[in-house]
Amino acid sequence: MSVPSLRARVRAETAEEIRAIAKRHLATEGANLSLRAVARDAGLVPSALYRYFPSRDALLTALITDAYAALAASAKAAEAAVPRDDLRARFLALSHGVRSWALDHPAEYALIYGSPVPGYAAPPEMVGPASEVAVTLIGIVFDAAGRGLRPTIPTRPLPAATAADLRRLLDKSPGPKPAWAEPAPESVIAIGFTLWTQLFGLVTFEVFGRLDDLIDTRREYFEHQILVMADLAGLDAGPAPGDG
Amino acid sequence: MSVPSLRARVRAETAEEIRAIAKRHLATEGANLSLRAVARDAGLVPSALYRYFPSRDALLTALITDAYAALAASAKAAEAAVPRDDLRARFLALSHGVRSWALDHPAEYALIYGSPVPGYAAPPEMVGPASEVAVTLIGIVFDAAGRGLRPTIPTRPLPAATAADLRRLLDKSPGPKPAWAEPAPESVIAIGFTLWTQLFGLVTFEVFGRLDDLIDTRREYFEHQILVMADLAGLDAGPAPGDG
DNA sequence: CTCCAAAAGAAACACTGTCCACTTACAGAG
DNA sequence: CTCTGTAAGTGGACAGTGTTTCTTTTGGAG
Structure with a gap:
């Protein structure tokens, strides 16, 4: 063997x-x-x-797996190429990594972020690859919170039930727990989800043609909207180089 | 006849x-x-x-048209049932109108906001129904701007090219032009697009099962995220009743 | 070389969207 | 009223699909 x-x-x-x-x-x-x-x-x-x-769906599943992996690779490679201190740049790079892969592979992107296929249920081993981008994104906002960065908007209190959802999610996830107490990690996750939703909302709208005849300057528009979200989350450049 | x-x-x-x-x-x-x-x-x-x-695609097109109309009807009816002074409540009602229709008609929602069908190009007479929700939403942020409400975040300057895009869009649209000068109408549209993207991003994620095993308290989560966007846009309740 | 299991092929089944020739039924003209 | 043109509906065909079953070929191990 x-x-x-x-x-x-x-x-x-x-x-x-x-x-x-x-x-x-x-x-x-x-x-x-x-x-x-x-x-x-x-x-x-x-x-x-x-x-x-064993079936057409199985082939589709293989393609879906590959697509998740390729998308995550593009996004994480872009994010990793940026100094870890610069939270804003990391978020921007991650976003552009997602967007450029999606624009280069629209059909594969539609496969994973478009309408779910009728009878198809994602196998459990897919939740990992499928959430890699989100995990990376949450990592960025966690780093930001750890460095004391705060959202520019006064943090809106989470509904208790949703806070419990997010805390359960945090407890279930592996790795070290956040060391700070303020703001509550749940609300940091919630902001991560806000960015996550906006990121894929923007990409999906562009890839699926919802911006046709509306926005011609796609890249500028995308970057602007991403930066607005970075502002919202309080993601900022790190200390000047040579500080650590 | x-x-x-x-x-x-x-x-x-x-x-x-x-x-x-x-x-x-x-x-x-x-x-x-x-x-x-x-x-x-x-x-x-x-x-x-x-x-x-004349073909299966034509039948699909008819269903798509109906779906756009039904979604817009649900959203606009919810929005219209709220005092026009209360910008935040109008946005919230519109959002819940979109979400509840989408959850009640997931397949039809997928038809219009999921993967575009392969050979299908939307006929020109569809752009109206397709953009009704967005237009209503932009109307809300315009009303807010007209009343002097401002985003809580310092307005990020638009890239010049994108500002031109949005200005062209504004010039092309019928109806009276905004009467205020500050902030620039383009940036108000941009904020409207931010909310629009987040709204449909949230709904799409929920309808397409991306929240499965993550968020159980769907409605609370959705409302929280929508309120965060209302905070961002500076949408606020109007003056106390009996003021006009 | 022999033998077995894996790979590939052939053919069929039940579907699908679409087209064509044909029959039926009805509305309007004379 | 009859006659006629047109629309509606039928039946059958065609090419294409995913999938199954049976058979043939072929490559590797004993």
Whole structure:
């Protein structure tokens, strides 16, 4: 079992090629992915595809997994390339990372952030990849809170029930707990959710054409709206370089 | 031509029944609407349906039009039931109107705010119904600006190009122009777009299941996030009643 | 070399949207 | 009233789909 057999390797290769072809079809044809068409392009008979994916939905699921991973990779790479002190720049980079991947892969983006597919229920192992961007974003607002940055708006008190929801979420998540007491971590998460919603709202509107005939300067508009949210959350540049 | 002929009346009736059946199918089956299944339920042979809708996409378009109208009706009715002085309550009512309709009609909501259908391009006569909610929302922030309400955050200057976009939009829109000079109407529109994006971002996340296992107290969470945006925009209750 | 299991193929089934030729039924003209 | 043109509805076909079953080929292990 040390080295995978030739059969196993060529099998993995074929599966990978099928995924690639399916992604190409998705990009050109749109959401209606035809199993038979990708089989044709793969030089296979339709039923042969069932040796690799038990159903069309399974192939779709594989593409969804890949899409989540690729989106998160784009977003996290952009965010990681920025000095960690500069909270505002980290949020901006993360946002642009999400947006640019989405614009480059609109069909795949629609697959993960568009209408849920009818009978499809996300397998439990998908919640990780699916929430990577949100987790990274929450990490930024947590860092900000840890550094004493405060929202520019007086923090609106959370409804008690929702605060309990968010606290439960915090307790369930791994990693060290926040060390500060003020503001309450729940309200920091709530602000993170605000940014998260706005970020994907902006991207979804742009990718799905809701800005057509309204906004021509897409990138400027996006950046402006993101910066407004950074203002709202009180995300600010860190101390001048050479301070630590 | 004064009174429609019997043939015309029964024809309109049949078309309406087809739409109703299609909506029922949409609600139960999800997005994959089968023309043949609709025809079966209507007691018709599949090809007979083509006397009423030239294609499946045309039927879909009819449903989309209805959905836009119904959503706008729900939102505007809720908004209109609130004293016009109370900008915050108007925004809150509009938001709840959008949310409750979306939750009651998730499949129809997905049709209009989910992934765009592959080959489909919205006909020009759809831009009106499609933007009714946004127009109403912009109306609220305009009213607020006219009454001297200001965002709680210092207004971030718009990028010049985007400001031009928004000004063009304002010039193109009918109705009286805003009478105040400060803040610039463009930045008021920009704030309206912020609220618009957040509103539909919140609703879409909830309807599409992105809040599953995260937030149980959906309504409280939604209202909190909406109120945060009202805070941001500086929407406030009007003067005490009996002031005008 | 033999044998077995994996991979690929062939064919069928039940669907789908769409088109075409044909029949039926009705509204209006003479 | 009859005649006629048009609209509505029927039946059948076509190409395409996802999926299953059975069969054939083929590659690797003993």
